[in-house]
Amino acid sequence: MTATTRTRFWTAATRIFELSFGEMLWSRRTIFMALVVGGPVLLAIAARFAAVNGSVRMRVNGVGLGSDDVFGMMIWLLFLRFSVPVLGVFYGTALIADEVEDKTITYLFTRPIPRAAVLIGKYLAYLACTTLVVLPAVTIIYFALVPLAQVPASFGQLLEDLGILALGLAVYGALFALMGASLKRPLITGLVFAFGWEQVALLVPGYLRQFTVVYHLQALFPHAMPSGRAVSLQAVFRDTSSPVTSVCWLLAMMGACLALAARAVERREYVLEQ
Amino acid sequence: MHEQAAVVVSRHLSKWYGQVSGLNDVSVAIPPGVTGLLGPNGAGKSTFMKLITGQLAPSAGSVRVLGEPIWGNPALYARIGFCPDQDAFYDRMTGLEWLDALVRLNGFAPDAARTAAMRALEAVELLDAAGKKIGAYSKGMRQRVKLAQAIVHDPELLILDEPLNGMDAIMRRKTIRMIRDWARAGKSVLVSSHILYEIESMTSNVLLINNGRILAEGNVHQIRDLIDEHPHTVFVRAEDPRALGRHLLAEDDVLSLRFEGGAVIVETARPDAFYTRLTRMAASGEAGVIEEVTSPDDNLQAVFKYLVKQ
Numbered sequence: 001m002t003a004t005t006r007t008r009f010w011t012a013a014t015r016i017f018e019l020s021f022g023e024m025l026w027s028r029r030t031i032f033m034a035l036v037v038g039g040p041v042l043l044a045i046a047a048r049f050a051a052v053n054g055s056v057r058m059r060v061n062g063v064g065l066g067s068d069d070v071f072g073m074m075i076w077l078l079f080l081r082f083s084v085p086v087l088g089v090f091y092g093t094a095l096i097a098d099e100v101e102d103k104t105i106t107y108l109f110t111r112p113i114p115r116a117a118v119l120i121g122k123y124l125a126y127l128a129c130t131t132l133v134v135l136p137a138v139t140i141i142y143f144a145l146v147p148l149a150q151v152p153a154s155f156g157q158l159l160e161d162l163g164i165l166a167l168g169l170a171v172y173g174a175l176f177a178l179m180g181a182s183l184k185r186p187l188i189t190g191l192v193f194a195f196g197w198e199q200v201a202l203l204v205p206g207y208l209r210q211f212t213v214v215y216h217l218q219a220l221f222p223h224a225m226p227s228g229r230a231v232s233l234q235a236v237f238r239d240t241s242s243p244v245t246s247v248c249w250l251l252a253m254m255g256a257c258l259a260l261a262a263r264a265v266e267r268r269e270y271v272l273e274q
Numbered sequence: 275m276h277e278q279a280a281v282v283v284s285r286h287l288s289k290w291y292g293q294v295s296g297l298n299d300v301s302v303a304i305p306p307g308v309t310g311l312l313g314p315n316g317a318g319k320s321t322f323m324k325l326i327t328g329q330l331a332p333s334a335g336s337v338r339v340l341g342e343p344i345w346g347n348p349a350l351y352a353r354i355g356f357c358p359d360q361d362a363f364y365d366r367m368t369g370l371e372w373l374d375a376l377v378r379l380n381g382f383a384p385d386a387a388r389t390a391a392m393r394a395l396e397a398v399e400l401l402d403a404a405g406k407k408i409g410a411y412s413k414g415m416r417q418r419v420k421l422a423q424a425i426v427h428d429p430e431l432l433i434l435d436e437p438l439n440g441m442d443a444i445m446r447r448k449t450i451r452m453i454r455d456w457a458r459a460g461k462s463v464l465v466s467s468h469i470l471y472e473i474e475s476m477t478s479n480v481l482l483i484n485n486g487r488i489l490a491e492g493n494v495h496q497i498r499d500l501i502d503e504h505p506h507t508v509f510v511r512a513e514d515p516r517a518l519g520r521h522l523l524a525e526d527d528v529l530s531l532r533f534e535g536g537a538v539i540v541e542t543a544r545p546d547a548f549y550t551r552l553t554r555m556a557a558s559g560e561a562g563v564i565e566e567v568t569s570p571d572d573n574l575q576a577v578f579k580y581l582v583k584q
Contacts, residue, residue, distance in 0.1 A: 103362035
């Protein structure tokens with residue numbers, strides 16, 4: 001790819017991003033996203049009220065949980081293990097499929113731009129759309145759960161969490177974009193991958209877990225886990241790769257998936273139903 | 275037709291969808307100017323259109339557009355404008371926003387894109403509705419904005435798949451005139467339809483397609499007489515169907531007439547005279563507002579059966 005071709009490609013991808021972002025943000029899928037992300041926010045607000053009233057204190061194995069422990073648990077269980085893969089599946093697999101289903105793909109594929117630029121532009125729109133909803137929601141949860149006095153000490157950790165969530169959305173999005181571009185029933189395959197393969201592979205000793213996204217995300221996760229005293233999440237799963245290795249794996253997965261998805265879109269015929 | 279001068283050349287072009295054949299061994303050279311692609315639904319028109327617009331890859335054979343292969347060659351779309359048959363849009367966008375966004379994909383700068391979008395909307399007489407959401411457009415307006423996106427970048431070759439569907443009589447006439455004007459301005463147009471009289475009003479150069487094969491190519495007038503022997507059905511949706519029916523029965527070009535919902539279904543033995551009269555009535559408003567004119571596909575199906583037998 002020459003420098004001029006590269007510039008044209010990214011200009012086209014930017015135009016597609018501009019065209020798709022508003023459409024994606026105001027789609028019915030965003031209501032679904034608001035429900036997925038809004039649940040934990042409501043939960044956090046309820047927990048805050050309970051803490052203020054002193055009525056409930058969460059305990060695990062008899063050990064009382066601090067607010068940042070609860071925050072860490074919510075981020076891990078509700079976001080990284082659930083919301084992020086779910087959003088990745090539902091948005092990622094639909095990047096091209098939605099346009100095909102709505103029969104609007106013709107307008108994009110009959111313009112002088114590479115088809116791959118359409119995919120990349122839509123992928124960027126997905127990323128902007130989901131991070132714009134997920135990251136503020138997590139920030140609200142943080143401020144709902146963590147007392148103001150503890151904010152200066154833990155704010156850096158929040159930023160790390162936000163970075164990991166954005167990376168998770170990027171990698172899952174790319175992976176499911178590849179499924180969407182290559183498979184006939186990507187949604188089912190995506191759900192099986194996220195909630196079948198990823199769960200099972202994580203429990204199997206050996207190298208298989210390296211081929212999951214969640215394994216690498218957990219290596220980056222900074223929070224102490226609520227079993228005993230300050231046992232890190234990494235210790236729960238015993239072996240994790242180093243954060244640097246995991247970031248490299250995740251970026252490589254994302255790059256490879258996007259490249260393969262772009263190739264699939266370039267070569268595939270999309271037959272619109274009459 | 276010399277292939278070098280042709281705007282579209284296909285050689286032994288075939289397309290299969292699994293076991294189903296969409297197009298079968300089609301070899302044609304479409305000359306510059308206006309060419310009509312005429313055939314009933316399911317004849318292979320849309321498959322042919324999708325192949326020559328690079329949306330589908332040939333299963334066998336080859337297709338070249340403006341001298342270049344089209345599949346996997348997006349740069350060629352800068353020279354082609356395509357109006358698809360499907361009624362699909364980004365409904366939340368306004369007509370102007372949509373055209374502006376699409377023409378920017380052609381590499382237009384923001385100011386040039388806005389100017390081109392306005393010019394295209396003006397050409398299809400949608401300037402007044404430029405700021406209105408496409409979701410709120412009528413069927414005829416949607417057809418027109420679809421046409422506008424095909425011409426917005428001023429292409430050399432226009433490929434129009436059933437562009438007159440859903441338009442009222444007046445807009446049909448204007449669109450036909452517009453297509454003829456484009457041809458006069460040196461553009462080439464390939465337009466598909468299942469209505470002979472529409473095609474005939476734009477060009478005398480036709481390709482007849484049925485069952486995925488080109489049955490004939492050349493001058494439409496040669497088959498005209500044969501076709502006229504067949505009664506032609508026209509579906510006219512109107513504000514006041516009964517008033518329209520009364521007006522229509524005043525002349526002997528109507529064989530029979532019945533009402534269905536808000537429409538009149540007319541059988542005519544002289545479609546040419548009938549369409550001329552209908553257009554005049556729509557323009558004068560003497561029989562109220564005529565909202566939509568369509569011709570059911572079985573007209574042409576019957577004609578093709580007849581032609582194949584010949």
